[in-house]
Amino acid sequence: MSDVVLSIRGLSVEIPTRSGIVKPVDGVSYDIRAGEILGVVGESGAGKSMAGNAVIGLLNPPAHISAGEIWLNGSRIDALKGEAMRQLRGKHIGMVFQDPLTSLNPLLSIGDQLTETMLTHLPINKVEARQRAIMALEEVGIPGAAERIDSYPHEFSGGMRQRVVIALALGAEPSLIIADEPTTALDVSVQAQIIALLKRLCRDRGTAVMLITHDMGVIAEAADRVAVMYAGRLAELGAVRDVLTQPQHPYTQGLMASTPLANPASCTTTFASLSQKLAVASKLAEPILVTKPSTDTILACT
Numbered sequence: 098m099s100d101v102v103l104s105i106r107g108l109s110v111e112i113p114t115r116s117g118i119v120k121p122v123d124g125v126s127y128d129i130r131a132g133e134i135l136g137v138v139g140e141s142g143a144g145k146s147m148a149g150n151a152v153i154g155l156l157n158p159p160a161h162i163s164a165g166e167i168w169l170n171g172s173r174i175d176a177l178k179g180e181a182m183r184q185l186r187g188k189h190i191g192m193v194f195q196d197p198l199t200s201l202n203p204l205l206s207i208g209d210q211l212t213e214t215m216l217t218h219l220p221i222n223k224v225e226a227r228q229r230a231i232m233a234l235e236e237v238g239i240p241g242a243a244e245r246i247d248s249y250p251h252e253f254s255g256g257m258r259q260r261v262v263i264a265l266a267l268g269a270e271p272s273l274i275i276a277d278e279p280t281t282a283l284d285v286s287v288q289a290q291i292i293a294l295l296k297r298l299c300r301d302r303g304t305a306v307m308l309i310t311h312d313m314g315v316i317a318e319a320a321d322r323v324a325v326m327y328a329g330r331l332a333e334l335g336a337v338r339d340v341l342t343q344p345q346h347p348y349t350q351g352l353m354a355s356t357p358l359a360n361p362a363s364c365t366t367t368f369a370s371l372s373q374k375l376a377v378a379s380k381l382a383e384p385i386l387v388t389k390p391s392t393d394t395i396l397a398c399t
């Protein structure tokens with residue numbers, strides 16, 4: 098299919114250990130199309146992050162790709178090394194991890210980090226980069242972006258930092274975003290806002306998203322299709338509504354049965370209640386600055 102952004106074919110990852118070879122990812126295949134959000138779900142240790150890290154070339158040795166192919170926009174990328182992989186990560190693949198502080202440099206202002214990314218990957222000058230950085234911050238819901246742009250990461254609340262990380266991940270206009278548990282460390286009300294933001298921005302831009310999560314609620318709310326992983330393998334792949342209402346694989350059935358959202362009969366209600374939760378959460382205020390609450394706290398929501 099021509100609009101396929103990411104194609105993973107028979108991907109396996111191996112880790113040699115003293116007690117033998119561990120295979121955290123075992124023959125996984127899926128595609129993600131432009132503007133599509135693929136949710137990757139499964140219990141802890143299922144291999145979700147390993148598969149994501151394999152795509153961005155961030156497997157920690159001795160973990161390595163032992164079989165399969167990874168294609169991005171029609172080019173094979175699984176054998177890329179060093180500088181070529183770094184270039185690809187910066188320009189074509191954006192990343193959002195659980196803890197925003199792992200993606201942000203505490204010593205650089207938000208503006209410097211955003212403009213540096215843009216200047217490296219886009220054909221623009223410093224003045225244009227600063228303008229675009231302010232626009233990017235406005236777009237992710239940072240009020241007073243023009244004043245806030247010179248703030249440092251520690252001056253923002255957790256939810257606001259994750260908004261900045263999303264702006265940073267989208268800064269170079271990548272075709273793929275890999276978001277690994279992007280809301281797990283955040284307050285419940287903020288979680289829904291961040292998921293809604295990620296969904297809206299990626300839809301608008303036609304960015305493909307691999308959304309890794311253990312949260313079926315996040316999948317139901319945000320994803321178009323879902324890949325269920327179990328013990329390194331792909332247990333099930335399908336449209337979210339189909340997988341939620343009629344899980345085919347015994348593991349998915351078990352996963353659904355152990356999830357409060359799992360009752361297939363109430364799935365329509367589930368979707369409705371999630372939307373309500375999102376609507377309520379989006380009306381809740383989230384403090385932007387944690388350092389000077391009396392004068393500088395600005396309330397924001399998407």
Ligand SMILES: Nc1ncnc2c1ncn2[C@@H]1O[C@H](COP(=O)(O)OP(=O)(O)OP(=O)(O)O)[C@@H](O)[C@H]1O
Pocket residue numbers: 112114119121139140141142143144145146147148311
């Ligand atoms: N250095 C290592 N040696 C042996 N096994 C490892 C090593 N690193 C990771 N693993 C195993 O790889 C498997 C997959 O890990 P991965 O981090 O991809 O899981 P996950 O699905 O992302 O889980 P979580 O939801 O907890 O983030 C796990 O079972 C883990 O124990």
Ligand SMILES: [Mg+2]
Pocket residue numbers: 145146147277
């Ligand atoms: Mg993980």
